[in-house]
Amino acid sequence: MQSAVFLALRHGGGRMERGGRRRGSEGEEAEKGRMKRTIIKDWKTRLSYFLQNSSSSTKMKSKKVGKHCTYFRPSPEEAQLWSEAFDELLANKYGLAAFRAFLKSEFCEENIEFWLACEDFKKTKSPQKLTLKAKKIYNDFIEKEAPKEINIDFQTKNMIAQNIQEATHTCFSAAQKRVYSLMENNSYPRFLESEFYQELCKKTPIARAAQGT
Numbered sequence: 001m002q003s004a005v006f007l008a009l010r011h012g013g014g015r016m017e018r019g020g021r022r023r024g025s026e027g028e029e030a031e032k033g034r035m036k037r038t039i040i041k042d043w044k045t046r047l048s049y050f051l052q053n054s055s056s057s058t059k060m061k062s063k064k065v066g067k068h069c070t071y072f073r074p075s076p077e078e079a080q081l082w083s084e085a086f087d088e089l090l091a092n093k094y095g096l097a098a099f100r101a102f103l104k105s106e107f108c109e110e111n112i113e114f115w116l117a118c119e120d121f122k123k124t125k126s127p128q129k130l131t132l133k134a135k136k137i138y139n140d141f142i143e144k145e146a147p148k149e150i151n152i153d154f155q156t157k158n159m160i161a162q163n164i165q166e167a168t169h170t171c172f173s174a175a176q177k178r179v180y181s182l183m184e185n186n187s188y189p190r191f192l193e194s195e196f197y198q199e200l201c202k203k204t205p206i207a208r209a210a211q212g213t
Contacts, residue, residue, distance in 0.1 A: 072094070078092070100113075121134065
């Protein structure tokens with residue numbers, strides 16, 4: 001009799017344990033789902049901010065010719081092109097904004113901001129403006145304890161400090177190459193694996209159905 005009771009309790013305990021595991025597993029999956037939705041929502045908020053800023057900047061530059069720029073979410077096919085090369089991502093306005101939002105989430109947005117500042121610097125024609133921009137880039141990104149200090153070696157910093165005394169378009173070339181390489185080899189692969197990028201590459205059921213017809 002005792003052994004029968006023991007077996008019944010053991011059997012019932014096994015069911016309870018399995019049920020507890022299932023409920024625990026379901027709870028973990030639900031929590032993961034909530035976290036994923038929160039991450040994607042946060043990404044979209046940041047992306048919207050960068051797109052609005054980029055759009056505002058473009059509008060100001062294009063007022064003379066009366067152009068108006070609006071950026072639309074890329075198709076999954078367009079987003080998938082970004083994985084082919086880092087330059088493909090940077091050349092796309094929406095892709096660039098998405099990458100900036102990603103770097104902000106990783107607390108290293110100074111890298112892309114420095115790279116963009118260098119791109120703008122190289123397009124500057126006025127010698128006076130070139131000197132002013134060189135000093136601003138140095139103060140913002142290069143000097144010790146700069147507000148957006150980038151991770152470059154001491155020798156490169158010293159070389160830049162000397163070069164900006166008589167600014168040329170190549171003042172920041174070595175540093176820009178270093179930062180580009182850091183982003184391409186470290187941040188870019190992580191961006192491609194991120195939830196947000198994977199979401200952009202997903203095809204909606206309607207799009208898949210249309211392709212199948």
